[in-house]
Structures are given as C-alpha cells and as structure tokens.
Amino acid sequence: MKTTKQKQNEAFAALKEKMGWKNPMQAPRLSKAVISVGTGSLKDKKKNEVVADRLTKITGQKPAPRGAKKSIASLNLC
Numbered sequence: 351m352k353t354t355k356q357k358q359n360e361a362f363a364a365l366k367e368k369m370g371w372k373n374p375m376q377a378p379r380l381s382k383a384v385i386s387v388g389t390g391s392l393k394d395k396k397k398n399e400v401v402a403d404r405l406t407k408i409t410g411q412k413p414a415p416r417g418a419k420k421s422i423a424s425l426n427l428c
Contacts, residue, residue: 354380358377358379358380361377362374362377365377385405385408385409387401387405387413389401392415392417398415401413402415
C-alpha cells in the first residue's frame with residue numbers, strides 16, 4: 351500500500367504537467383480525513399458492533415462511540 355507522501359508526489363507530477371506548476375507547494379494537499387457514521391439506535395448492539403468492526407478495518411483505528419446529545423422522545427434515541 352502506498353503512503354500519503356508517495357500519493358502526493360505522484361499527484362503533483364500529474365498536476366505539474368497539466369497546470370504548469372513549478373513549485374510543489376502550489377499543489378493542494380490532503381491534511382485530514384474525518385469519517386462519521388450514524389447507526390440510529392444504541393439499543394441494537396449487534397448492528398453497532400458490525401459498524402464498529404468495519405470502521406476499524408477501514409481506518410485502522412477503533413471508533414469512539416457517542417450517544418445522542420439530546421433525547422428526543424419521538425425518535426427513540428436513548
């Protein structure tokens with residue numbers, strides 16, 4: 351698997367020809383990626399475990415689950 355640095359170098363080489371850039375600082379860079387998933391209800395433990403497992407495989411980090419900040423009775427969040 352390629353590192354971020356290798357991908358940026360390859361992308362700059364392609365953009366350099368297309369845009370006529372000379373300095374690598376002219377190219378846009380990816381600095382941060384945020385992944386967010388809404389699972390609905392915390393009551394369904396199996397569903398939450400599956401989602402957490404998939405996120406762990408994708409990102410390489412265990413997700414930090416958060417409950418709803420505000421309970422809304424009609425939505426049955428908490």
